Amino acid sequence: MSEEWADNARMIVDSLGGIVPEDNNVFDVRAARFEKPGWRSDVMETLSEMGLLHLIIPEDQGGSGLGMREYCAMVKRLGEGIVPEPVISSMLALRLAKGDERASGCVCAWQPQSNNLELSIGVESTKAGLCGTKCNVDGGLGATGFVVTLKDKVAIVKADQPGVDVVPVALQDGSFVASLVLDQAEADFIDCPADDMELALGEATLAHSAYLLGGSERAFEITLEYLRVREQFGKKIGSFQALQHRATQIKVQLQLAEASLFACAAKFDTSQTRGMELWKNVSRVKTRCSTLAMHVAREGIQMHGAIGYADESDIGLYARKAMSCCNSYGSASLHRRLYALYAAHLETLSLTEDAA
């Protein structure tokens, strides 16, 4: 039985043919590496025109009102093509700004420093304007503006104004993030309670997990293709049982990740799970997908042998991508820690309820 979300997801994925080629070639992505701003504005325009950046914005806020399963399916496909555009960052910006038009063309500046998921700190609103720094801003170079998370509200900050400094940081995959340094910058404000902010960050974290899963899946396929054609000792190397077993180990992890990801996305969509229970799920998915991405990167290169260490081999593009963003939205160890915290809190809560 086909569910509505699955049909939607299929249509969305099919519509991405102009961005992720059907034959999965990565010529364009390879060619765009190491050039600022690290992403292609025409691709973002296409996604915007197709309405895909408003995918999860509720209909009453001018969006499509679709769910996390559709969102994850879309981003997973983008991950398969290691598309460098700041899709999740832009969608997070729109989500936090509640679909506000001023957030179009903006990316999200939410992280105060690496390994820190505290949205409300880093930048403060003063009488003279916004002051402070947000780091690891995906798509920060070339963005026309920023949705900056503050305490209980977000600020919309135009890039092209005094007091806004966008400092590029080059990443291994050839893309860039930026530090956003604000010194008395002007901004517009939109109220956004902490719960809404955390929900939006949870969505983005899950979507990023889908991106990592897509990349891992494709890196695995590329590796399998190589195992099927490369011959040494008069045999396809894929016929060696030692390599077969290692390949199946990746397959096991891929299926676990996919199941975990879409089960979590369904929890978002059906609204049966909220708050800490939901965050605990997100942390589980993110941990699995981050770990998976690096696992496939390592094995992909090793199974390719020397050619895997040459830049001309596509497996390297996927490995560099994994290195560059496996820890975005929190590393696996950070999420394991959060998972433990949520689990402990939930247990205390349930004990309290039982007592009552």
Place this chain on the structure above:
Amino acid sequence: MSYPAQTLPDFNQMSDGEFRQNVQTFLENNYPKDAPRFLQRRARLTEIMPWYHKLSEQGWIAPTWPRKWGGMELNAMKHLALIEEFEKFGAARIHDIGVVMLGPLLMKYGSEEQKAHYLPRILDGTDIWAQGYSEPNAGSDLAALRTSALRDGDEWVINGQKTWTTLGGDANWIFILARTDKIVKKQAGISFILVPMDAPGVTVRPIENLELHDELCEVFFDNVRVPVENLVGEENQGWSVAKALLGHERVFIGAPRLSAQALGRLKRLAIHTSQWDDPVFQDRYSALSMDLEDLSDLFETYTEKLRTGAPIGADVAVLKIFQSELYQRISDEMIETAGEDAGHRFAAEGEEQTHAAGAWLAARPTTIFGGSTEIMRNVLSKAVLDLPTG
């Protein structure tokens, strides 16, 4: 012939401490002021030759060669100490294929004419050698190589392609394994031949590697002619000639220093990111630290064999497997520890030592080149565990 090295003291008689002091003083006095130190990539020819020439003039260029041929004749322990002190100082690695590989091989298999001609030219840097073994379809299965050398009068005519030739663009000579008999069993028809890189028909194409450096090369041979005297050893015996090369290098490749250096960097990174005191991190770090110390103990058992002259068996492969995989696991932990900064392409100013992405990439080839981990495991399975082959 007399060489500068023959005037050097007998380092092998010195205590470890005294010798290391000598090496440190030597580096302080001789390392060129403008030569790069702590380089994250291989130095290129123009950067390295002043150091090469300095080593040569002082007789320090060939640490393991016999004094008779202009070497320092260091024993394995002193050689290891020398390597460690050079690395501690951050001395750039010279183009050492001639010194490390070809020299010892010529001493064993070369004719008197070849020794007299080529060895001094390696010592003084006239010849910079590259190695031509791997081919696109002969990597792990090296004996499947197809580059051919056909006898035509007084010459070999060479056709084919070599790849993964380190610093091929900087070399003026290359030694290759080429097929000289296509009929016999594949290891049996291979010969070891010396080829000048400026011979007509030789072309070099650099390969950009995962670290975006271009020190690896492809080398193409199109009807390249060299004199028959350029054969080393007997015709069709090249496989044995090449195999015999690996002396104590097989032990040194498993030395714990790469892992030790990486673990030091992981610690710095953890301190830098305020995770050092975190018990969760300490748990993971301790596991790696114990692995490193165990590796050092294992390494010692092999250096002890070198010291006493006991034979090194095929089981030495365990050293390379564990060393290279530990190095990679430490670099994985650096990625995890660096958080969102892990993917930074360039190290921050003054933080080159904690650059996670650089460490991760640099650790990749150690399990691939010089006999991949998979091949090492095959060796262990067959030669040590005596398991049946399929």
